[in-house]
Amino acid sequence: MTIIEKIFASHTEDKVEVGETIWLKIDVRTARDFGGAQVVKNLEENYEGDYIDDASKTFFTFDTNAPAKTIGYANNQQICRIFARKHGIKVYDVDSGIGSHVLMEEGIIHTGKTAVGTDSHYNIVGAIGAFGQGMGDVDIAFVFKTGKTWFEVPPTIKVNFTGMPEGMWSAKDLALFTIKALGKRALGKAIEFYGEILDKMSVDARITLASMVTEMGGIIGFIPPNDEVIKWMEKNAGVKISPVYADEDATYEKEIDIDVSNLQPMIALPGSPSNVVPVSHVEGKAIDSVFIGSCTNGRYEDMKVTCKILEGRKVHENVMLKVVPTTRRIWKQILEEGMIKKMFDAGAIISNPGCAGCAAGQIGMTGEHEVQLSTANRNFKGKQGLGDTYLCSPQTAAASAVAGYITEVI
Amino acid sequence: MMIRGRVWRIERDGKLIDDIDTDMIFHNKYLHIVDKKETAKYAFSNLDGWRDFPEKARENDILIVGENFGCGSSRQQAVDCFLSLGIKAIIGKSFGAIYKRNAINSGLAIFECPDIDKADIKTGDEIEIDIENGLIFKDGRVVAKAKPMTKVQLEIYRAGNLFKYAKHQSP
Numbered sequence: 001m002t003i004i005e006k007i008f009a010s011h012t013e014d015k016v017e018v019g020e021t022i023w024l025k026i027d028v029r030t031a032r033d034f035g036g037a038q039v040v041k042n043l044e045e046n047y048e049g050d051y052i053d054d055a056s057k058t059f060f061t062f063d064t065n066a067p068a069k070t071i072g073y074a075n076n077q078q079i080c081r082i083f084a085r086k087h088g089i090k091v092y093d094v095d096s097g098i099g100s101h102v103l104m105e106e107g108i109i110h111t112g113k114t115a116v117g118t119d120s121h122y123n124i125v126g127a128i129g130a131f132g133q134g135m136g137d138v139d140i141a142f143v144f145k146t147g148k149t150w151f152e153v154p155p156t157i158k159v160n161f162t163g164m165p166e167g168m169w170s171a172k173d174l175a176l177f178t179i180k181a182l183g184k185r186a187l188g189k190a191i192e193f194y195g196e197i198l199d200k201m202s203v204d205a206r207i208t209l210a211s212m213v214t215e216m217g218g219i220i221g222f223i224p225p226n227d228e229v230i231k232w233m234e235k236n237a238g239v240k241i242s243p244v245y246a247d248e249d250a251t252y253e254k255e256i257d258i259d260v261s262n263l264q265p266m267i268a269l270p271g272s273p274s275n276v277v278p279v280s281h282v283e284g285k286a287i288d289s290v291f292i293g294s295c296t297n298g299r300y301e302d303m304k305v306t307c308k309i310l311e312g313r314k315v316h317e318n319v320m321l322k323v324v325p326t327t328r329r330i331w332k333q334i335l336e337e338g339m340i341k342k343m344f345d346a347g348a349i350i351s352n353p354g355c356a357g358c359a360a361g362q363i364g365m366t367g368e369h370e371v372q373l374s375t376a377n378r379n380f381k382g383k384q385g386l387g388d389t390y391l392c393s394p395q396t397a398a399a400s401a402v403a404g405y406i407t408e409v410i
Numbered sequence: 411m412m413i414r415g416r417v418w419r420i421e422r423d424g425k426l427i428d429d430i431d432t433d434m435i436f437h438n439k440y441l442h443i444v445d446k447k448e449t450a451k452y453a454f455s456n457l458d459g460w461r462d463f464p465e466k467a468r469e470n471d472i473l474i475v476g477e478n479f480g481c482g483s484s485r486q487q488a489v490d491c492f493l494s495l496g497i498k499a500i501i502g503k504s505f506g507a508i509y510k511r512n513a514i515n516s517g518l519a520i521f522e523c524p525d526i527d528k529a530d531i532k533t534g535d536e537i538e539i540d541i542e543n544g545l546i547f548k549d550g551r552v553v554a555k556a557k558p559m560t561k562v563q564l565e566i567y568r569a570g571n572l573f574k575y576a577k578h579q580s581p
Contacts, residue, residue: 021562034441038486041444046573064441072442120484120508136486136512142572150562187478188507217478219507272429360438380482382456383433 002156002250003222004190007131011114016153018253024151026143028108028115029057032099034064034359035118035137037076040083042141053147055088059108061099061117062092065361066354097327097353098295100124100132101207105329107237111225112244116143121295121377123220127210128203128229129243131220154190154219155253161195163261168408170305171205172297172375172393175212176266180276181258187217189253192246197260198223203232204299211296212377215273265396265408270379270388279396279408286318288387289372290401291357292394293324297375298353300330302394307339309398309410315347316404322363323348324356346402357384373397373406411568413499413519413539415472417531422459426475426503426527430457431482436491438483449487450494469496472537474526476502480509489513499539501526501546501556514563515572521546523556541567 001009005016014022031039043051052058060080068074077094084091096102100122103109111129116122118140125132135149143149159178174197191213201209206223213221225233225243233241267282269275292298292306303325315321323343325331331353334340340350349363356363358376366372366387375397379389390406399410420427436449437456443449453467454460473492479502480488489512492500499519503526513520521544523529529546530553531537538547542564544556559567569575 021560035484035486037444042573070442076442076444118484120482122484134484134508136484136489136508136515138486138515138572139511142515142576146576150566152560184478187504217481217506359441378431378433378482380431380433381458382437383431 002190002246002252003129003192003224003244004131004156004220005153006244006246007112007114008153010112018153018155021150021152023148024114025148026116027057027113028059028103029140029143029147030059030061030099030103030115030117031080031137031140032060032064032118033062033066033068033073033077033080035140036060036080038137039118039141039144040079042137043144046141047145052087052089052144057147058089058144059103060084060089060091061096061102062094063096063098063354064359066094066352068094069362094354095328095352097325097330098355100295101327104128105236105327107233110233110237110241116140116149121211121214123213124207124211124295126213126220126222127206128233129222129225133220154188156190156192157186158192158194158252158255160255160257161193161197161260162257163259164196165260165263167264169263169265170393170395171201171208173263173266174260175209176268176273176276176391177260177263178209178258179212179216179274182216182256184217185254185256186213189218191216191218191221193221193223195260199226202301203229204301207299208296212273215377265393267396267406268379268391270390271381273378273391279392279406282406283408285406286371287373287400287405288318288370289320289322289366290397291322291324291363291372291374291376292397293322293326293356294358294376295326295355296377297394298324298326298330300333302375303330303334303339306394306398307334307342309395309402310346310348311342313346313402313410315401318404319401321348321401322351322357324351324363325353327353373400411541413472413541415470415498415537416468417472417474417533417535417537418467419474419531419533420460420476428476429478429481430475432480432485432488432509433482435480435488436485441485441487443487446490447494449491453491453495464495467495467497470498471496472498473500474502474531475500477504479505481506484508484512486512486516489516489518493518501539503527514566517567517571519567521556523554526554529554
């Protein structure tokens with residue numbers, strides 16, 4: 001069996017076969033401030049009390065609009081808080097950061113677990129070998145009430161990264177490169193990633209790759225945990241963890257080799273995350289703003305590399321640089337290590353943790369004709385405002401913020 | 411069971427538009443809206459050439475869309491806005507996985523039909539869909555064949571939505 005099939009088999013009484021619809025038990029059930037109020041409304045409209053199957057497995061995580069900057073969001077968050085207090089549900093409130101990350105850091109989500117949330121990047125937990133899925137508020141309300149959901153078992157494709165890059169690269173470059181290489185071949189499939197390059201990738205780097213499986217059109221992308229990842233999960237969870245790996249005779253729908261020996265800094269041009277070209281193709285284009293953060297690139301290592309580039313330099317006078325660490329834990333770490341001061345001195349705006357730019361959140365939007373570099377995962381027209389958004393790594397974003405134009409190095 | 415309605419081909423320059431994401435269907439600036447009826451006003455509110463769709467759509471209309479329709483976020487409003495306009499079904503070359511679930515759970519019929527572009531169906535045509543078999547009829551003739559819904563999907567659709575379905579079942 002493949003990884004998804006093994007996780008499913010341990011969470012269902014039904015036969016796990018590709019194409020079959022099974023009833024899947026869900027270990028971690030979450031809703032955000034986006035979608036959360038609708039979940040509450042769905043429960044109250046469709047059931048008569050007894051809304052929560054198991055409060056200890058149910059969470060609200062507020063990250064979309066943190067703290068609420070519109071009355072609508074403020075109301076929705078308060079609806080969730082009142083409901084949560086009444087039913088004994090824990091709320092990771094607006095100070096916490098992005099929910100999927102917070103629950104991994106808290107050790108609540110780890111390898112072999114099943115988790116759902118009102119967040120289309122919930123499959124990000126494939127980075128540590130867990131099954132996660134973003135769902136709408138109808139689905140999530142049903143899971144809150146029953147602890148289960150229906151799921152069509154997807155076929156799995158095996159992606160083998162071959163070779164090792166000789167030049168400069170980051171996990172984001174690999175993610176963008178993979179989106180381009182896969183085209184629409186991952187649409188509706190589970191992916192398992194293998195290859196030497198993954199051994200060089202920390203938890204943070206793996207999260208970056210796994211987060212963009214949504215943009216590959218995949219259901220989820222699993223990166224089999226190595227010792228470092230297992231240790232990280234054990235430290236967070238406080239228990240011994242044995243990862244779920246695929247069987248040697250697992251059946252894959254397809255095997256795809258992607259040669260990464262020529263991997264270099266990549267960038268997605270405005271309009272779609274799949275408009276990917278090497279950064280060198282657009283080198284020199286003037287920019288107005290830079291956003292470093294999101295569930296894809298706001299972790300400690302992303303902050304560290306950003307800080308390293310900014311230290312002792314100044315953000316270009318024509319550029320706004322907005323830095324948003326993904327979680328409060330990361331915020332604390334970079335605060336204690338003096339990075340906040342260094343980024344501040346360079347001219348960066350540093351915001352509280354959360355989704356920020358991706359959800360019209362706390363760091364504002366782009367205006368017409370504004371050119372933005374973003375380390376996020378989507379750049380569909382209009383998503384982050386009226387401007388043009390390019391997607392790139394924190395390295396490229398920070399170097400460009402200093403230069404005032406798109407560049408790989410400063 | 412048959413669904414009957416008038417067709418909208420969601421196209422630009424005569425071609426079905428691919429990769430219409432949830433921000434083009436229902437932009438994130440309206441995410442705080444919880445009232446389903448209100449979502450109707452914002453259907454395709456960020457899709458060039460289609461912003462006036464809520465004024466043109468009529469009860470029982472059917473959408474024909476391109477590849478990967480509804481990719482992007484998990485927002486239910488991207489389904490609710492069509493239901494509130496009275497749209498009864500969407501036939502597409504393919505759908506984003508979350509979108510497909512959201513639609514089925516809410517009682518919006520979804521049909522995957524990779525060859526729909528080859529069928530002789532224009533905007534304004536009246537068509538019928540045989541939901542059990544995925545057959546699409548125009549003037550009494552089969553003009554396209556979609557992938558039929560799976561058993562569970564069909565049961566949820568027949569019940570009206572996931573909640574009504576669950577009341578009759580103990581999954």
